[in-house]
Amino acid sequence: MKKLMQPTSLLLYLALLFLVGTVASCGSDRSDRPGSRSTLATANDLQDKRIAVLQGSTHEAYATQHYPKATVLQYKSVSDMLLAIKTGKTDAAIYSRDELMEYMRSSDDLGFVGGPLYRTPASIAFQQQDTELLSSFNRFLQQLRSDGTYDGMLKRWMEQGATEMPKLNTTGTGKPLAVGVLSDNGLPFMVMKDNRLIGFNIELMERFGAFCNRKIQYIDLDFGSQIAALAGHKIDLIATPLAITEERKKRVAFSDPYYTFDSLAVALKKNIATQSASSSRPPSFITGIITGIITSFQSNIIHEKRYLLILDGLKTTVIISIFATIFGTLLGALVCFMRMAKSRLLSAPAKIYIAILRGMPVLVLLMLIFYVVFASVNINPVIVAVIAFGMNFAAYTAEIFRTGIEGVEKGQTEAGISLGFTRTSTFLHIVLPQMVRRILPVYKGEFISLVKMTSIVGYIAVQDLTKASDIIRSRTFDAFFPLVMVAILYFLISWILMQAMGWLEQKTDRRRAAS
CATH class of the missing domain: 3.40.190.10 (Periplasmic binding protein-like II)
Incomplete structure (x- = not known):
């Protein structure tokens, strides 16, 4: 009963968090806080302000060169940049007129600060x-x-x-x-x-x-x-x-x-001297909750069939997680065998592999394999993701396997050999079952960590669950709903996998299985 209550309690907590966030997003803007507003009349008023730009764009170079005293904040997507303005995390942004005009057709909270900066x-x-x-x-x-x-x-x-x-x-x-x-x-x-x-x-x-x-x-x-x-x-x-x-x-x-x-340059109308944002009477608390949930669900899930993005992203995340785990487990077993070999020709490369892969961030490994190792090869990015996460997983599972094997007393191996078993038979029938029981709790944790790490595959053009939420946010400019929805989905994936691993752990433990 206790195990069943844990995911239920967490889901209730996430649901409560969603309700609070929905009301907050429908309520007053963060930029209304005392001291956060400043009047902007022309682009010259941005000299000591926080300016949002798209990373790697000409806007970034322009802001750095023309506003040396300003704080230039780099964002990876347009949606994040505009959300930063709406939530008061930045005072203004620099972007092209055409895309901004499209956003302003659906929302009147932003306005231009002065005229064009450059063409x-x-x-x-x-x-x-x-x-x-x-x-x-x-x-x-x-x-x-x-x-x-x-x-x-x-x-x-x-x-x-x-x-x-x-x-x-x-x-x-x-x-x-x-x-x-x-x-x-x-x-x-x-x-x-x-x-x-x-x-x-x-x-x-x-x-x-x-x-x-x-x-x-x-x-x-x-x-x-x-x-x-x-x-x-x-x-x-x-x-x-x-x-x-x-x-x-x-x-x-x-x-x-x-x-x-x-x-x-664009900023909130309420912060621009020559413009003013339209005001309306805020809804009541209960009405705000109901309206916020219905509106968010409609715009983020139903409208433009955005649920298809979530389903495609969910499928990609599951595929990468499962195949990376299988590949990493097999590769980890090989590395473990090399690591425990008496020959230095086998053990030395295995030690170097484990040290490098465990010390390297997964994102760096992912980018290296995609842009360097397979630079001239036309390969599906999903396969690259499976290889990268599998290699990283193998470095950790190799050490998990080694610890599990060394945890079994050597006397049991010697006893098996003395009874006429070969070394291979002794390992398969005596050492391996005990090793599996010992390593499953740690292996389960590494497996769940791998599932969560797959959220970075968007860097190599893979549309996973996180990337799907980014695409939805770019259309709805709703930061809260897509992120909480993805958090819940990742939790459900992890919880289902943990239950499956727990069942396997119980089956391999004879004492628990007997009781």
């Missing part, structure tokens, strides 16, 4: 040595402009604010074209809707694929990782809006510009 031409980035593909795109872009298709795309996405893709022929028969994208970049350029990408740049890529008879394969990567992925031949081109800079030219080749966008 930047946007281009498609290619591998430096792939001059043929670059020339093909430039010819395609010229044709698009000459026949009027380009103007129609501009009118549909930039002026009319389209949210649906036109019907296009995407049945290319040539080699797939790997295109790097940022799914939470925002409209009008690209965004995830109904479990598929839409936007101006997505239409541009679909038309380019039809032009060169190649099917487009989208690879969702963090903005700061895209140039490295392109230079490392993981993708063929970058479709995310990318400004041309001299530093970037050293690593990638740019096409002819396809658009020019303005970059502006």
Whole structure:
């Protein structure tokens, strides 16, 4: 009964946390706290403020250069950057006008601080040595402009604010074209809707694929990782809006510009001298809870079929966890055998492997395998994740196995051999069963840790459970609901696995099984 109460109590706690967070998110903004508000009239007022930027963007370089006294905060996604403004964690942000205008169509809490800071031409980035593909795109872009298709795309996405893709022929028969994208970049350029990408740049890529008879394969990567992925031949081109800079030219080749966008500073309207946010009477406590839950569930789960993202992410997380555990267990057994061997030719490499893998962060190992080891190999990122997590898991299980084996008295092995058993038979029938009983509690903990560590696979373009929540947050700008939902799902996965391991532990313990 006690075991059943533990997950139930935790679920009740998470549910209570969800209710409190929902009410808080529907209530007053954190920026209303005394001392957190400051009036902004022009961009010059940002000199001593906190400025949010997208990591690796030209906005980051501009803020660092023009506001040396300001605190520049780097964010990996646009949604996190805008949420930082709404929650008072930053005073303003610098980003391009078009994406900000799309957000302002659905929410009137943000406003521009002054006029445009600078203008930047946007281009498609290619591998430096792939001059043929670059020339093909430039010819395609010229044709698009000459026949009027380009103007129609501009009118549909930039002026009319389209949210649906036109019907296009995407049945290319040539080699797939790997295109790097940022799914939470925002409209009008690209965004995830109904479990598929839409936007101006997505239409541009679909038309380019039809032009060169190649099917487009989208690879969702963090903005700061895209140039490295392109230079490392993981993708063929970058479709995310990318400004041309001299530093970037050293690593990638740019096409002819396809658009020019303005970059502006944005902040909460209540903090801008020339603007004011609309105010409304806050709902009652009970009404706020009910309305908040219904609204959050509708926008984060039902709308645009976002539950499909969660289901796909859940499936990917489970697949990586299970196969990484199997691979890591088998590899760990091999490393353990080498580690316990009397020959230094076997034991020395095993010791080095264990020391390096246990001392290296899993994220670094994941990135090294994806961008360095398999730099020139077209491999599924899920397989890379299984290999990386399996290698890390093997380093720990090897030591767990060794400790379990050494915990069995040597006299039992000698007794088995004296009775006529071979060393292999002695190990399988005498040592191994006792070792399994000893190591299962520790092995179970490492297994659950591996499941939770898989939340970082989004760094190599794997859409797992955490990445799915990031995509949802980029559309709803709701920080609380997606994160708590994912936390509950991870807990359920871990709890189910712990129950399964507990059942196995009970079956291997003869005393507990007999009772």
